[in-house]
Amino acid sequence: MKTVDLNSDLGESFGAWQMGNDAAMIEVATSVNVACGFHGGDYDTMRKTVELAKARGVSVGAHPGYRDIHGFGRRPFYGMNPSEIENLVAYQIGALQAIAALVGYKVTHVKAHGALSNVACEEESTARAIASAIKAVDPNLVFVVLANSKMVQAGEAANLPMVHEIFADRAYEDNGNLVSRKKPGAVLRDPKQIAERVVRMVGDGAVVSVTGKVIKMRTDTICIHGDTPGAVEIARGVRKALRDAGIEVAPFRKAS
């Protein structure tokens, strides 16, 4: 029986500001990535999010981003050297581990956020610095990597446990890269189409590109979003379709 994980970015509220629909997404996801205070989240939100995840038995990972709360970690900081990236990432993982300790829970994985992830997909030194930080903090932490990105090699070089991630609602180019958000059709909107597509991705271990090409792609976890009411519906549809197709939905690493 095939198994796949559904991961979602949670804990992105900040101080007095709410973001996302954590209560709904925790019902659908099997793993959540928790913002660590640099692009979103704060120590109180982190605790609340880990408590929520523990109550639901959902695995918790760190979701480190650039230090840019005003820009929500979506602006690249090209000038950072690998040592600074290591420090940036390690700091955030450790912070979440300690918050999880308050709750009596464990961090299982790490997934880079926003612009840090984008840069790491293309720039090997950044990808390696992230892997290096994870390894130093705890070599058993799972590195969530975007399929076909520089992060894959970086994780392999560091000998880290890895899971490959695809996006439920994004179109792919023939070379396996995501279609840029600036192009039409980059983001899929139809819940039924998305659900069918995800089932095929997991069942076949392949993605169909925009031109119809079938690209082999390892799929351990599927990123689902909850930013809009429609997104929650899509996520629920994906989960239901996977189950209906006999695919088990479960975390890639069970929290202990």
Next chain:
Amino acid sequence: MKTVDLNSDLGESFGAWQMGNDAAMIEVATSVNVACGFHGGDYDTMRKTVELAKARGVSVGAHPGYRDIHGFGRRPFYGMNPSEIENLVAYQIGALQAIAALVGYKVTHVKAHGALSNVACEEESTARAIASAIKAVDPNLVFVVLANSKMVQAGEAANLPMVHEIFADRAYEDNGNLVSRKKPGAVLRDPKQIAERVVRMVGDGAVVSVTGKVIKMRTDTICIHGDTPGAVEIARGVRKALRDAGIEVAPFRKAS
């Protein structure tokens, strides 16, 4: 043979701004308390400071403060509840632990900074929240408490390893409290007087108050400052005087 530790607050530089004289103080101190990015310090400074400490064999502790970089953690946040204090403190300890992991070193202790320490000295709920955070993150971490403060009971209640701290250069009231900085004579300036006084404190296990009263006081670690060139001289004088008096100067907890 009596033993005492000399602790110093380090790693308070921030981004492009330098603070303190870490290179000089690391030669005198046996334990250092590292700012964790909330009132001073940042992830790069933290790493540099832990590297420095490791190279010198000096023990490293977390020095958590309020989230107030602009005010250097010196302004009290009275409105914070115990749960928020726990989160605040745990976050910072975990962040430093992860940075230390990058360096291959261990965090041995925790000492609250500035206004957080002042509030915890007087407000039991804050002192207990700090102790609770330490215990959750790692019950083997040593809690550095100001002698005669609410932190002592909080540490005892949490059953944490504790060391009692006194100040080399501060005058004490008859009740064992520090003389307020607003009163004349609160801060001692004469290196010779300070050195003699410290030797007596450690040798006798007692402090002489401003009125001449001898107050029993456990003295495990002495806080030394390095903010001014004169302060470094005082610190060196204290270290030398202790050795000359046959008192061993060593960390209260050796880093492994």
Next chain:
Amino acid sequence: MKTVDLNSDLGESFGAWQMGNDAAMIEVATSVNVACGFHGGDYDTMRKTVELAKARGVSVGAHPGYRDIHGFGRRPFYGMNPSEIENLVAYQIGALQAIAALVGYKVTHVKAHGALSNVACEEESTARAIASAIKAVDPNLVFVVLANSKMVQAGEAANLPMVHEIFADRAYEDNGNLVSRKKPGAVLRDPKQIAERVVRMVGDGAVVSVTGKVIKMRTDTICIHGDTPGAVEIARGVRKALRDAGIEVAPFRKAS
């Protein structure tokens, strides 16, 4: 014909985070107080808010708060001296004036936010520092003061134009102070009761306290909130009831 202003705090979104219902409140309010980036808001939100206000012909004021984005300016900074308060307030007023200049609009007034307002209501030195900052930046700016607070004397001493503010949905003590939010009945919830009460406040120039005592109170502007859907309904009800009672609803100072 009697006239009263309805003022509302707007522009409290921050970066990627939304807050409040600015589009709805701009339809009800005649003056808006714009967060200036210290407790909420940012330079982009400020511009958008001023553009919205200009399009609706609603007056725009600065809403300066403590430098505490994480705590939304709701935590008091007791340690700040009057000179620091002056700088804090002047900085924020000037920032909004320049943003308004980009839009081709003018700032007409200043109202302190959250904990800064609370402290200024009770501590004369803080109230005077706010008044002093306003006067230095532009002595024609209207100082919005809470009726019966220390801000009234501070504004008079500085010879600033002033408007007295009351709250539509808050209960008052016999001495004219607001009933503490910690006490039951501090906040009124019934739209009809609130609307009737406001009409009476403006018509009679008096508030009825929790014990039924009639307290004379100058009422130039009424603070309305829009944080919840219910709050918007209350605000609309207040506006309608005032009009029905023949009271003109208009800004205390028309933007030019």
Next chain:
Amino acid sequence: MKTVDLNSDLGESFGAWQMGNDAAMIEVATSVNVACGFHGGDYDTMRKTVELAKARGVSVGAHPGYRDIHGFGRRPFYGMNPSEIENLVAYQIGALQAIAALVGYKVTHVKAHGALSNVACEEESTARAIASAIKAVDPNLVFVVLANSKMVQAGEAANLPMVHEIFADRAYEDNGNLVSRKKPGAVLRDPKQIAERVVRMVGDGAVVSVTGKVIKMRTDTICIHGDTPGAVEIARGVRKALRDAGIEVAPFRKAS
């Protein structure tokens, strides 16, 4: 008689952290550029700096930077659109104007800081956004532009008063650009050589490039640094050499 201005970046201290040698530089410079709290400085430092400048009769300008206190405004934010740049710059100018009003002084000019300046030198849309912000806030403010950069055209298009700036201690390429700091010889160190070179630049209206080519360059103001003791000496040497050569050293715009 020829005249030239000496400008220096001041007020870069932040909270508890000191930076630079403002007291020494204010004796040498005729115009100072004040950090506005985004990359350095804060409202208290701004006031202190304006007070210092007023006492010495030195002109004061805004020195806006990217919102990046941790990176001291030295990291480019490529993702910002022109409208955001306008808001960023206007906010900071207005903030300084209001602080100057507290002191009874006037802001005379605007000079972009660090990475914002670098990006504006090469990217016309950023340069135009800066000019547009200045013009909206006050069209009489002088725009300090790097000679031969995109800022020149942007200032001309906005019809702003402009002064052209050169660097005392930087080498120039044949095309009039600064030699990159990554290349050897980019920064000159010899006080005597620098002083002679500056006199020639102002006297001849030309710079000699690294290959010996004479490049015509308008020189209204010379940027002098004070970050190191050596830098202060260089700045003093430049001032003395200019006077000895009969060139008047005076602000390009006298503060009123």
